[in-house]
Amino acid sequence: MAYVDKRPLEARVVRVAFGAAFLFLGLGGIGGLIQALHRTGYYRFIGEVTDGNYYTVLTSHGVFMVLFFTIFFLVGIFTWALTRSLDRDLNNPRVTKYWITSMCFGALLTSAAIIGGFFNALPLKANVLYTMYAPLQAHPLYYIGLTLFVTGTWVAGYDWISTYLRWRSDNPGERIPLMAFMVLTTALMWYITTIGIAAEVLLFLIPWSLGLVNEINPTLTRTLFWFFGHAVVYFWLIPAYLLWYAVLPKLSGGRLFSDPLARVVFILFLLLSTPVGIHHQYLDPGIPEGFKFVAMTNTMFLLLPSLLTAFTVVASIEHGGRQRGGSGYLGWLRALPWKNPAFSGMALAGVMFAAGGFSGMINAGMNINYLIHNTLWVPGHFHLTVGTASALTFMAGAYWLVPQLTGKKLVSKRLAAVQPFIWFIGMTLMSNAMHRAGLFSMPRRVSDPTYSFDYSPAFGTVGEINSQIAIGGVLLTVSLGIFLYVIVRTWFGGSRVENPVDSELPPALSGPEHSPRILDNLKLWAGIAVLLVILAYAVPIGYIAADGIYSGSGTYPTFIEALEVLI
Amino acid sequence: MDIHRFEKGWLVASLALIVLFISTVAYVSAVTGVDMVDDSGGSIDVDNVTEDDRFSDPRVEQVGENEYDVYMVAQQFVFRPGSEPFGPVRVPENSTVNFYITSQDVVHGFQIVGTNVNVMVVPGKVSEITVEFDEPAEYGILCNEYCGSGHAEMGGNVEVVARDEWNTTDGGGS
Numbered sequence: 134m135a136y137v138d139k140r141p142l143e144a145r146v147v148r149v150a151f152g153a154a155f156l157f158l159g160l161g162g163i164g165g166l167i168q169a170l171h172r173t174g175y176y177r178f179i180g181e182v183t184d185g186n187y188y189t190v191l192t193s194h195g196v197f198m199v200l201f202f203t204i205f206f207l208v209g210i211f212t213w214a215l216t217r218s219l220d221r222d223l224n225n226p227r228v229t230k231y232w233i234t235s236m237c238f239g240a241l242l243t244s245a246a247i248i249g250g251f252f253n254a255l256p257l258k259a260n261v262l263y264t265m266y267a268p269l270q271a272h273p274l275y276y277i278g279l280t281l282f283v284t285g286t287w288v289a290g291y292d293w294i295s296t297y298l299r300w301r302s303d304n305p306g307e308r309i310p311l312m313a314f315m316v317l318t319t320a321l322m323w324y325i326t327t328i329g330i331a332a333e334v335l336l337f338l339i340p341w342s343l344g345l346v347n348e349i350n351p352t353l354t355r356t357l358f359w360f361f362g363h364a365v366v367y368f369w370l371i372p373a374y375l376l377w378y379a380v381l382p383k384l385s386g387g388r389l390f391s392d393p394l395a396r397v398v399f400i401l402f403l404l405l406s407t408p409v410g411i412h413h414q415y416l417d418p419g420i421p422e423g424f425k426f427v428a429m430t431n432t433m434f435l436l437l438p439s440l441l442t443a444f445t446v447v448a449s450i451e452h453g454g455r456q457r458g459g460s461g462y463l464g465w466l467r468a469l470p471w472k473n474p475a476f477s478g479m480a481l482a483g484v485m486f487a488a489g490g491f492s493g494m495i496n497a498g499m500n501i502n503y504l505i506h507n508t509l510w511v512p513g514h515f516h517l518t519v520g521t522a523s524a525l526t527f528m529a530g531a532y533w534l535v536p537q538l539t540g541k542k543l544v545s546k547r548l549a550a551v552q553p554f555i556w557f558i559g560m561t562l563m564s565n566a567m568h569r570a571g572l573f574s575m576p577r578r579v580s581d582p583t584y585s586f587d588y589s590p591a592f593g594t595v596g597e598i599n600s601q602i603a604i605g606g607v608l609l610t611v612s613l614g615i616f617l618y619v620i621v622r623t624w625f626g627g628s629r630v631e632n633p634v635d636s637e638l639p640p641a642l643s644g645p646e647h648s649p650r651i652l653d654n655l656k657l658w659a660g661i662a663v664l665l666v667i668l669a670y671a672v673p674i675g676y677i678a679a680d681g682i683y684s685g686s687g688t689y690p691t692f693i694e695a696l697e698v699l700i
Numbered sequence: 701m702d703i704h705r706f707e708k709g710w711l712v713a714s715l716a717l718i719v720l721f722i723s724t725v726a727y728v729s730a731v732t733g734v735d736m737v738d739d740s741g742g743s744i745d746v747d748n749v750t751e752d753d754r755f756s757d758p759r760v761e762q763v764g765e766n767e768y769d770v771y772m773v774a775q776q777f778v779f780r781p782g783s784e785p786f787g788p789v790r791v792p793e794n795s796t797v798n799f800y801i802t803s804q805d806v807v808h809g810f811q812i813v814g815t816n817v818n819v820m821v822v823p824g825k826v827s828e829i830t831v832e833f834d835e836p837a838e839y840g841i842l843c844n845e846y847c848g849s850g851h852a853e854m855g856g857n858v859e860v861v862a863r864d865e866w867n868t869t870d871g872g873g874s
Contacts, residue, residue, distance in 0.1 A: 185848075185849035188846065188849065188851075191846075260848075260849070262846055266806070266807045266845075268805065268806050268807075268823060269806050269807075269846075269847075269848070350824065351807060351822050351823050351824060352822050352824065352825060355807075355822070390704070390707075391703070391704065391707065393701055393702065393703070394703065394707065414820075415736070415737070416737050416809075416818055416819050416820045417737070417820045417822060417825075418737060418738075418739065418741050418819070418820065418821075418822060418825040418826060418827040418828070419739050419741075419743070419822060419824075419825040420738065420739060421738050421739050422729070422735075422736050422738040425736065425738075426725075426726075426729075429722070429725060430722055433718045433721050433722050434718055436714065436717070436718055436721075437714055437715070437718065440710070440714040440717075441707075441710070441711065441714070444706075444707055444710045445707070448704075448706075448707075494721065497721070498721065498724075498725055499725050499729075499736060500725055500728050500729070500734065500736070501816075503816035503817070503818045504816040504818070506809075506811075506818050506844075507809050507811070507818070507844035507845055508811075508844065573813070573814055574811055574812075574813040574814055574815075574840075574842070574844075576809075576811070576842055576843075576844040577844070578844075578845070578846040578851075579844075579846070579851055579852045580851070580852045581852045582852070584813075584840055584842060584855035585784075585840070585855060585856075585857070586813060586838070586839075586840030586855070586857060587840075588813065588814070588840075589814050643702055643704075647701065647702035648701050648702075649701055680743050680824060684824075685746055685823060685824035686746060686823050686824065687746065687747070687805065687823075689776075689805055689806050689848065
């Protein structure tokens with residue numbers, strides 16, 4: 134029985150979340166294409182260099198992709214995963230309705246504040262990029278929309294946890310099913326880390342953008358942003374991890390290698406995602422070296438869950454390949470279902486995530502970070518991680534999930550089958566070129582990276598690198614277009630069938646009975662996570678706040694710039 | 701807890717890699733004495749940058765036989781000195797140069813192109829970074845943090861000149 138028939142109400146919520154996610158993916162993708170062609174000088178849709186429009190596009194690309202696309206997808210897939218693995222409906226439809234509405238409305242307000250930047254007649258503007266570093270200031274609507282969006286996710290977390298608690302009282306003594314375990318640990322991590330962004334937005338950015346306070350401390354707001362800003366990357370990645378652990382082994386024809394190790398990985402994410410944020414501030418003045426070193430040490434240990442995932446996922450796929458008749462050291466690779474886009478997308482995303490992991494290790498090194506900080510290397514890195522490990526896995530997951538949510542078979546299968554490969558080739562070109570450009574200091578976040586001086590590439594030329602970025606960007610857009618076409622046709626065309634896709638998920642080779650029960654003690658792990666955050670952040674935040682919390686900046690409101698045009 | 705022996709091996713190798721990474725950074729910092737950017741530059745009142753002795757007249761100043769201080773203001777969308785019309789930062793060859801940089805408006809970045817000289821410039825703080833220059837050369841500098849609609853214009857130069865070409869009036873202020 135398809136999910137849509139078994140739980141029509143939940144399926145509807147997941148469809149709304151996925152619909153919003155894919156809408157923002159499409160809009161963000163248009164922004165990405167504009168940027169790739171603009172900064173390389175191939176074609177400028179949005180006016181010349183000094184025009185602020187590039188940064189309106191850049192803000193929308195960042196916010197739409199990494200906040201709205203990823204998080205809408207997350208709340209959708211978590212709702213599916215929790216109800217499926219606990220085999221029960223969400224507790225209270227009114228709560229569910231509240232959070233999905235709040236998230237949609239918040240996303241709408243923030244989008245309006247950003248897009249208003251294109252129209253001088255509107256008093257809206259938010260060219261502050263996704264990091265919204267004060268004293269650059271956006272229209273208050275931008276921050277208010279984000280607040281509604283994030284509080285919506287908090288209520289979603291409450292919805293999942295309260296559903297789990299009901300399940301627990303009906304099933305005392307049972308192990309938490311793996312997918313529910315992933316949802317719960319991630320929700321706890323999210324509550325801890327969003328304290329930072331909530332404090333930044335509610336105590337500082339909103340009062341300041343409304344003119345209730347005149348100045349705020351820029352180092353403090355940066356630090357609060359990064360309190361949240363690194364853990365949020367795991368929030369993007371974890372839906373991909375969930376699919377790699379729970380669904381990819383099945384798609385490859387096998388079973389998950391180890392359930393216990395999967396639990397360990399998610400506990401490590403809960404413990405270590407937040408007390409690392411200062412690694413984004415290695416090059417900040419005003420933060421002593423010791424605090425940075427603590428953040429680096431935690432960051433390096435955060436490599437562990439991803440390295441463990443690499444092992445478990447590859448081992449599970451290998452098991453699948455051998456079940457399908459593959460043999461030899463590498464022969465099992467050929468036996469895998471490469472023509473199924475749900476499989477190939479996730480597998481290729483995993484390969485790119487390994488590459489992104491390696492460039493991430495460079496970023497994490499406190500000393501070599503100086504070479505690449507704020508260069509094009511960094512977006513080169515995160516287009517492998519969030520831009521492929523997450524995005525391509527979500528797209529692949531959609532090929533398998535959307536049929537279950539709509540009761541319709543996937544259409545245009547041959548087109549869908551090539552889509553992940555086009556993405557892979559496009560991203561290989563673009564990301565590799567961006568990494569290389571960063572090594573000779575070409576900056577990120579700039580509408581035109583040409584100056585009065587010349588760059589000195591170690592090999593190749595700036596023109597050759599730019600052409601790879603532009604070609605890669607075009608291929609990625611083509612791939613994204615195919616994805617949206619296939620999903621829209623599946624969703625709105627065709628007729629309902631009983632079983633649109635094989636949705637069975639086999640149990641792990643090594644099940645939860647092989648792990649100690651303490652792994653399921655969520656209160657304990659949440660307590661340790663809070664303690665680690667206090668240890669890593671209490672002293673630095675106290676030190677930074679000593680300069681004064683409502684002082685240190687003027688106001689550089691990007692929305693007033695728009696008004697001045699009128700006058 | 702049951703862990704497959706291959707997975708145990710992988711776990712141990714992963715931990716070894718992590719410890720290796722941390723120790724290389726600790727070694728560079730503690731043993732070779734390379735300083736990282738920290739709070740040594742101190743705080744400054746952002747509203748009074750132009751009244752501060754160090755930044756009222758941004759400049760290059762000789763402070764030792766081969767040691768120079770550069771006081772630089774980053775603002776929308778120039779470095780003073782560094783960008784036109786203020787002229788490049790000029791320092792002599794084989795010198796140790798301490799850059800003190802502050803912002804009088806939003807967050808900026810300062811990077812010497814093609815090197816690992818890279819630091820954030822945050823309002824209310826003075827960024828301090830020390831650079832060893834050897835042979836005469838010309839370097840580009842740029843702002844690598846988005847700072848407003850003219851961000852792409854924010855670049856300039858550092859010129860490392862032969863010692864006999866450098867005099868005390870070089871590289872100074874506006």
